[in-house]
Amino acid sequence: MESATDAALTFRDATDADVDALVALIESAYRGDSSRAGWTTEADILQGQRTDPEGVLEVITSPDSRLLTVEREGRIVACCQLEHRGTYAYFGMFAVSPALQGAGLGRTIIAEAERRAREIWGVEEMHMTVISVREDLIAWYERRGYRRTGRMTPFPYGDERFGIPQRDDLQFELLVKELTRAS
Numbered sequence: 001m002e003s004a005t006d007a008a009l010t011f012r013d014a015t016d017a018d019v020d021a022l023v024a025l026i027e028s029a030y031r032g033d034s035s036r037a038g039w040t041t042e043a044d045i046l047q048g049q050r051t052d053p054e055g056v057l058e059v060i061t062s063p064d065s066r067l068l069t070v071e072r073e074g075r076i077v078a079c080c081q082l083e084h085r086g087t088y089a090y091f092g093m094f095a096v097s098p099a100l101q102g103a104g105l106g107r108t109i110i111a112e113a114e115r116r117a118r119e120i121w122g123v124e125e126m127h128m129t130v131i132s133v134r135e136d137l138i139a140w141y142e143r144r145g146y147r148r149t150g151r152m153t154p155f156p157y158g159d160e161r162f163g164i165p166q167r168d169d170l171q172f173e174l175l176v177k178e179l180t181r182a183s
Contacts, residue, residue, distance in 0.1 A: 008072070009070055009071070009072055009077075009105075009108065010070070010071040010072075011068060011069070011070055011112055012068075012069055012071070013060075013066045013067065013068065013069065014056075014059075014060050014066070014067035014068070014069040014079065015060065016057065016060065016061075018060075018067075018069055018076065019053050019056050019057050019060070020053065021076045022056050022067065022069065022076065022079055023051060023052065023053055023056055025076055025077075025078070025079060025095050025097060026051050026056070026079070026093065026095040027051070028095075028097065028098055029095035029096060029097065029098055029101075051093065051161075052161060055161065056093075059081050059083075059093060062083070064083055064084045064085070065081060065082060065083035065084070066081075066082050067079055067080070067081055067082075067093065068080050068081075068082055068109075068112070068113055068116065070105075070109055072100075077096065077097045077100055077105070078094075078095060078096040078097065078100075078105060078106075078109050079093065079094070079095055080092070080093060080094040080095075080109060080110070080113050081093035081094070082113055082116060082117055084117075084120075084121045084123070085127070087123060087124065087125065088123050088124070088125040088126065088127050088176075089117035089121055089123045089125075089126050089127070090126075090127050090128065091110070091113060091117075091126050091127070091128040092128060092129070094106075094109075094110070094128075096109070106140075107144065110144055113126075114126055114177070114179055117179065118179050123179065124178060124179055125176055125177065125178055125179060126146075126176070126177045126179055127174060127175070127176050128141070128146070128174075128175050129153065129172035129173065129174055129175070130172065130173055130175055131155070131170055131171070131172060131173075132152065132170075132171050132172065132173040133167075133169065133170065138173070138175065141175050142175075144177070145177045145178075146175040146176065146177045147175065147176055147177070148173060148175060149173065149174045149175065149176055150173070151173065151174040152171045152172065152173055152174075153171065153172045153174070154171055154172075155170035155171050155172065157170075
């Protein structure tokens with residue numbers, strides 16, 4: 001059986017024409033029953049939407065960010081946001097099609113995102129925020145070289161653009177990775 005990393009991947013910046021496909025991908029990776037096919041699901045802690053067309057378009061059109069889109073055989077299979085924030089880049093909106101999770105695709109994409117952030121912006125760190133109760137996801141990022149900082153920011157309770165929380169202890173933890181030429 002062919003693995004997700006065997007077929008050639010194409011990396012490119014998203015365009016306005018990709019918005020609907022990217023919203024569908026992000027929703028499928030995190031929300032609802034379809035997300036349960038992969039391990040990144042948030043269906044048990046959040047319901048409702050993960051993002052919307054306006055949020056995706058904002059990332060695509062912002063001069064300081066790009067939405068890196070990953071295609072395989074002409075189909076969008078993954079994406080991630082890269083945003084230049086002075087001395088570091090912010091990594092977010094990371095989604096891999098649930099059917100392709102667990103095959104090494106995420107590792108390939110995050111490495112390419114780190115390479116691009118170093119090359120394009122000359123930054124030395126990548127930052128991201130992860131919901132602190134997502135221990136399995138945080139452990140995955142730690143295996144990629146990210147470290148927990150213990151710095152928390154509140155979850156935006158009451159703003160349904162970010163989902164409908166199913167528990168009252170959600171907050172975001174900042175994870176940081178130093179980007180070296182070898183990473």
